Amino acid sequence: MRHTLGVAAGLWLPSRAQAGLDHLGTKRELGFLNLHTHEQLRCQYWANGRYDSGALEEIAYVLRDFRTDEIKAIHTGLLDLLATVQARVSSQKEFHVISGYRSPATNAKLNAQSSGVAKRSLHMLGKAIDVRLPGTPLSVLRRVGRDLGWGGVGYYPKSDFVHLDIGRPRQWVG
Helix, strand or coil: CCCCCCCCCCCCCCHHHHCCCHHHCCEEEEEEEECCCCCEEEEEEEECCEECHHHHHHHHHHCCECCCCECCCCCHHHHHHHHHHHHHCCCCCCEEEEECCCCHHHHHHHHHHCCCCCCCCHHHHCCEEEEEECCECHHHHHHHHHHHCCCEEEEECCCCEEEEECCCCEEEEC
């Protein structure tokens, strides 16, 4: 299913991350299960040296703000981070998504309800995701994300997810 969305494939990644993508091979594939909408997607989002705009649109749709149905492009750097994490833990399972894109209205509402939601969250830019990966302990996802050093890593063991983003490297426990 294709959805009309102007997807700008953000090609920026920290130089240490760009250099580390060769291990992903000539094709990059990810799977997602949105835990709120129950939508599933497995797609090849990169092949032959380029990102697939149709696959990026499908990913943006599945990771949309489920509260408002707003769609925003998911940064390709975040997808590459997820693919790298998945490769490091030797998993082919789909990521279970707690939160992908968040509209500014949704983020403001959640921020007012909880001190654990950043006012300028990278979720609003398509640069952050809250996930779990079946068969992989949260502590392992946290360690791999932290060791990569590509961005922020939030560890939420009580809520059963890890936050990963491609902002400045930092870490916290929620």
